[in-house]
Amino acid sequence: MNVDSELFGCFAFHAGLMTIKTLAMAGWTVRWRMKKRNPISREDAALRKADKIGNNQDEDVERIRRAHQNDIENIFPFLSLGLLYLFTNPALGTAKMLFRIFSAARIVHTLAYVNEVPQPTRGLAFFAGMGVNMYLGYSIISHFAASW
Amino acid sequence: MNVDSELFGCFAFHAGLMTIKTLAMAGWTVRWRMKKRNPISREDAALRKADKIGNNQDEDVERIRRAHQNDIENIFPFLSLGLLYLFTNPALGTAKMLFRIFSAARIVHTLAYVNEVPQPTRGLAFFAGMGVNMYLGYSIISHFAASW
Amino acid sequence: MNVDSELFGCFAFHAGLMTIKTLAMAGWTVRWRMKKRNPISREDAALRKADKIGNNQDEDVERIRRAHQNDIENIFPFLSLGLLYLFTNPALGTAKMLFRIFSAARIVHTLAYVNEVPQPTRGLAFFAGMGVNMYLGYSIISHFAASW
Numbered sequence: 228m229n230v231d232s233e234l235f236g237c238f239a240f241h242a243g244l245m246t247i248k249t250l251a252m253a254g255w256t257v258r259w260r261m262k263k264r265n266p267i268s269r270e271d272a273a274l275r276k277a278d279k280i281g282n283n284q285d286e287d288v289e290r291i292r293r294a295h296q297n298d299i300e301n302i303f304p305f306l307s308l309g310l311l312y313l314f315t316n317p318a319l320g321t322a323k324m325l326f327r328i329f330s331a332a333r334i335v336h337t338l339a340y341v342n343e344v345p346q347p348t349r350g351l352a353f354f355a356g357m358g359v360n361m362y363l364g365y366s367i368i369s370h371f372a373a374s375w
Numbered sequence: 376m377n378v379d380s381e382l383f384g385c386f387a388f389h390a391g392l393m394t395i396k397t398l399a400m401a402g403w404t405v406r407w408r409m410k411k412r413n414p415i416s417r418e419d420a421a422l423r424k425a426d427k428i429g430n431n432q433d434e435d436v437e438r439i440r441r442a443h444q445n446d447i448e449n450i451f452p453f454l455s456l457g458l459l460y461l462f463t464n465p466a467l468g469t470a471k472m473l474f475r476i477f478s479a480a481r482i483v484h485t486l487a488y489v490n491e492v493p494q495p496t497r498g499l500a501f502f503a504g505m506g507v508n509m510y511l512g513y514s515i516i517s518h519f520a521a522s523w
Numbered sequence: 524m525n526v527d528s529e530l531f532g533c534f535a536f537h538a539g540l541m542t543i544k545t546l547a548m549a550g551w552t553v554r555w556r557m558k559k560r561n562p563i564s565r566e567d568a569a570l571r572k573a574d575k576i577g578n579n580q581d582e583d584v585e586r587i588r589r590a591h592q593n594d595i596e597n598i599f600p601f602l603s604l605g606l607l608y609l610f611t612n613p614a615l616g617t618a619k620m621l622f623r624i625f626s627a628a629r630i631v632h633t634l635a636y637v638n639e640v641p642q643p644t645r646g647l648a649f650f651a652g653m654g655v656n657m658y659l660g661y662s663i664i665s666h667f668a669a670s671w
Contacts, residue, residue: 236670239607243663246600250656253596267589270639274646283431283579293415299447299595300401304394306603307454311387327671343418360398367391374384375475431579441563447595448549452542455602459535491566498570508546515539522532523623 230313234322238309241326245302245333252295252337259288294340298333301356305329308363315370325359332356378461382470386457389474393450393481400443400485407436442488446481449504453477456511463518473507480504526609530618534605537622541598541629548591548633555584590636594629597652601625604659611666621655628652 260266264278265285272280283289309326332355339349408414412426413433420428431437457474480503487497556562560574561581568576579585605622628651635645 233670235610236667239610239663240667240671242603242607243660243667246604247657247660247664250597250600250653250660253653268586268636268639270641270645274642281585289429290416295596299599300443301398303447303451303599303603304398307390307451307458308394310603311390314383314387340416343416345418346421349418357398357401361395364391364395364398367387368395371384371388371391374381375388437577438564448591449546451595451599452546455538455599455606456542459538462531462535488564491564493566494570497566505546505549509543512539512543512546515535516543519532519536519539522529523536 231319234313234317234319237319237323237326238313241330242306242309244330245298245305248333248337249295249298249302252291252298256288256291256295259285259291263288290343291341294337297336297340297353301353301360302333304360305356305363308360308367311367312363315366317366325362329356329359332359379467382461382465382467385467385471385474386461389478390454390457392478393446393453396481396485397443397446397450400439400446404436404439404443407433407439411436438491439489442485445484445488445501449501449508450481452508453504453511456508456515459515460511463514465514473510477504477507480507527615530609530613530615533615533619533622534609537626538602538605540626541594541601544629544633545591545594545598548587548594552584552587552591555581555587559584586639587637590633593632593636593649597649597656598629600656601652601659604656604663607663608659611662613662621658625652625655628655 263285264276265288266272266274266277266280267282269280271277279285282292309329312322332352336349336352336356338344339352411433412424413436414420414425414428415430417428419425427433430440457477460470480500484497484500484504486492487500559581560572561584562568562570562573562576563578565576567573575581578588605625608618628648632645632648632652634640635648
């Protein structure tokens with residue numbers, strides 16, 4: 228049950244990067260809620276004269292929220308799958324390639340979403356990230372199946 | 376701080392299975408959004424003539440989304456709690472039983488949700504998974520309380 | 524790649540506490556859905572005569588759901604960042620302080636949210652937790668940058 232330190236470091240780097248990227252979406256939402264005067268709760272309204280309160284009110288705010296939610300649905304699974312994958316004795320080059328593809332795909336996904344890039348850019352980025360996650364999960368399940 | 380490899384393997388198997396199960400909900404949502412012509416964003420609409428755009432528009436799509444959200448709220452905590460629980464010196468048999476109950480409960484939860492099985496099936500599955508999570512969390516907090 | 528057991532124990536304690544705190548929001552939502560007769564799905568309604576069904580119907584239920592969602596967006600990232608941070612050779616005192624600030628900030632955040640405490644209480648608690656997460660993430664990315 229030992230993990231190569233270069234392998235661990237590569238995962239830690241991409242896990243840290245992707246988590247910060249997801250957290251940044253929350254800050255971005257706050258900024259647009261202020262810009263579009265769309266606070267999430269009525270006690271926030273006093274901070275700035277509000278036009279509308281709550282979710283599902285402003286397409287620009289909602290677009291960032293959807294990109295954020297998609298990160299939650301895809302990046303959080305990666306944080307666990309990537310860590311457990313380290314214990315399946317993967318080749319260093321394969322693991323690095325998978326982690327880099329995942330990070331690149333999720334950054335493209337967000338840029339395509341918030342800039343409303345025509346499909347299939349966002350769809351392809353989504354499926355690239357999903358493909359990496361599914362491969363990691365398959366590797367873990369098959370490697371540890373005997374211990375179920 | 377050593378973890379038995381059979382214990383780790385059992386957790387890794389169930390963590391991988393539950394994560395893939397959660398990720399599959401996203402693919403399922405995409406499929407139903409296409410079937411029901413209910414894309415999430417306006418730039419998606421061109422891919423297929425859309426009847427309605429966005430969330431909260433179609434009960435079948437929303438039902439899968441609610442099951443997905445419930446996985447996020449319950450399975451993601453399990454991924455951390457289960458890993459930390461391995462370091463509390465649990466009995467192998469107890470740990471395996473808890474992980475298997477959790478996986479079974481969450482699969483029943485989703486099947487009950489998407490097939491609209493009458494209550495209390497979904498409620499019982501929810502509380503079974505929640506009970507496992509709460510037990511894992513209690514074990515961790517009490518085991519490591521001195522290091523707070 | 525060794526982690527001090529006191530350092531690990533401190534992280535495990537706060538990770539367990541924050542995860543249980545997040546899970547408790549789900550139980551809290553269930554309780555208020557019953558009290559306000561606002562079940563989430565139509566098959567739940569038979570359990571209790573319902574006034575309204577689904578999300579975005581009752582401000583008290585929605586307020587707890589928003590606090591829960593904010594935990595998902597901030598506490599789940601902490602569970603990964605805190606674990607990886609342990610491998611960056613942090614000083615024990617610094618790490619303990621960061622974990623304690625995070626736990627305290629997130630508890631204040633929830634109390635401020637559900638009790639509708641006037642701003643900036645909730646905002647400050649949010650940014651304190653976000654600040655800890657960002658620092659953990661920065662430490663991880665810079666420590667492991669060479670292994671990208």
